[in-house]
Amino acid sequence: MxxxxxxxxxxxxxxxxxxxxxxxxxxTFLLHGKPFxxxxxxxxxxxxxxxxxxxxxxxxxxxxxxxxxxxxxxxxLVPEEGAWETSGNNDIARYFKIAQKQGLNIVLRSGPYxxxxxxxxxxxxWLSEVPGMVVRTSNKAYLEAAKFYIDHLGAxxxxxxxxxxxxxxxAQVENEYGSYGDDHVYISSLRDMMREAYxxxxxxxxxxxxxxxMGGQIAGxxxxxxxxxQTGFAARNEYVTDPSSLGPQLDGEYYVTWLDQWASNYTHxxxxxxxxxxxxVTSDLEWILKNDSSFSxxxxxxxxxxGFQNGADWGGRAGAHNHEL
Numbered sequence: 516m517x518x519x520x521x522x523x524x525x526x527x528x529x530x531x532x533x534x535x536x537x538x539x540x541x542x543t544f545l546l547h548g549k550p551f552x553x554x555x556x557x558x559x560x561x562x563x564x565x566x567x568x569x570x571x572x573x574x575x576x577x578x579x580x581x582x583x584x585x586x587x588x589x590x591x592l593v594p595e596e597g598a599w600e601t602s603g604n605n606d607i608a609r610y611f612k613i614a615q616k617q618g619l620n621i622v623l624r625s626g627p628y629x630x631x632x633x634x635x636x637x638x639x640x641w642l643s644e645v646p647g648m649v650v651r652t653s654n655k656a657y658l659e660a661a662k663f664y665i666d667h668l669g670a671x672x673x674x675x676x677x678x679x680x681x682x683x684x685x686a687q688v689e690n691e692y693g694s695y696g697d698d699h700v701y702i703s704s705l706r707d708m709m710r711e712a713y714x715x716x717x718x719x720x721x722x723x724x725x726x727x728x729m730g731g732q733i734a735g736x737x738x739x740x741x742x743x744x745q746t747g748f749a750a751r752n753e754y755v756t757d758p759s760s761l762g763p764q765l766d767g768e769y770y771v772t773w774l775d776q777w778a779s780n781y782t783h784x785x786x787x788x789x790x791x792x793x794x795x796v797t798s799d800l801e802w803i804l805k806n807d808s809s810f811s812x813x814x815x816x817x818x819x820x821x822g823f824q825n826g827a828d829w830g831g832r833a834g835a836h837n838h839e840l
Contacts (some may be wrong), residue, residue: 536677537684538760539737543807546620546684552804553684553765555582555622556665556815560593560610563818565603568610571816572617582620582684584767584811585610586629589664590639596660599667607668611675615682621675622811623686623713624720625668627661627705630690632774634824651692652744653701662708669712676715685716687767691741693721693731702733710735720767723747725754734759741768744803744810766803768813771796 534548543550557574563571575583576762591605601607611621628651629637642648648656675681688706702719709717720739723746732738738760740747748764755761772784786792803810 526570538621539716541762543763544577544809547832552581552807553582553622553809553811555584555809555811556580557584557586557768557811557813558816559586559588559605559818561588561604563604565606565609568613569617572614572619574831575815576617576619578815580619580815582811583614583815584622584624586633586637587623587625587668588629588633588637589627590634590637591824592668593639593664596639596641597814601671608671608675611672611682615675619682621683623672623683625665626690627664628690628692633820636690645782650688651701652698653704658701658704661705665705665708665712669709673714676713678714683715684720688711688717688719688733688736689731691721691727692719693727693729695730697730699733702731703828706733706736718733718765723750730755732757732760736760737762739765739767741766741813742770744769744799744808747809764806764808765810766810769799769803769810771811774817
């Protein structure tokens with residue numbers, strides 16, 4: 516009988532060790548074994564002067580957010596083939612450390628393709644000079660270049676992963692790939708690279724339509740949607756059947772407005788004074804939370820694409836993204 520307390524303690528220790536720091540079941544995310552709703556907002560470090568990171572992240576926490584979603588721009592970290600640049604606004608690790616000090620979690624959106632609002636979706640210009648290069652496919656040259664980027668980023672952020680006591684909960688594989696293609700060999704290759712380099716849970720983010728979900732979804736990564744939460748959540752319920760891609764619902768980009776472009780001839784978009792628009796936003800977010808789901812406001816703070824980093828539909832430079840901050 517003298518061994519009973521020891522055996523109980525050993526059992527409790529084993530149970531604690533078995534709890535994954537971040538995972539999910541069918542209904543909810545689990546942070547250290549407890550139900551967790553992601554109340555997030557998008558804010559990208561490379562769009563914001565690093566001197567202002569602490570100020571912006573403190574305001575995100577004060578607003579009530581518990582998680583920051585951040586794109587990482589490959590072209591800024593690897594401006595030349597074989598280079599690795601992490602000074603100034605590219606010191607991603609420092610940005611995430613500041614977020615952790617402010618009590619914020621992180622969702623890593625490292626692409627490699629990130630979005631159309633940045634030059635070539637974040638691809639380095641030198642990729643275009645590599646013989647035989649075809650981006651966003653299972654092209655060998657492209658995958659080799661992507662692996663260099665992902666491996667180096669994983670090493671840079673290793674201590675900041677949730678599995679090592681850091682704030683980074685999970686990482687997104689590619690970005691709305693189902694709106695572009697359906698090369699599942701490519702997406703699966705990225706999944707495997709990230710699984711090895713990051714060692715944290717993975718998810719995909721696509722529009723709420725059948726073709727988009729079928730093009731972007733992959734086994735072993737949680738399938739999530741963006742845009743209208745009602746449309747996106749219903750679409751995932753209908754079209755995604757792989758159990759390894761199912762779990763809690765997350766609106767990975769809940770749009771509050773849209774971007775601005777320098778020298779454009781259209782009116783700046785804002786919800787200030789627009790009672791109907793504000794009511795729609797609050798109604799949608801309340802609906803998400805009441806349904807035990809999660810969201811990320813896109814954008815919480817937009818920042819600016821500096822120099823030649825702009826992405827645009829036509830000539831001109833993409834400026835600040837309208838946002839909630």
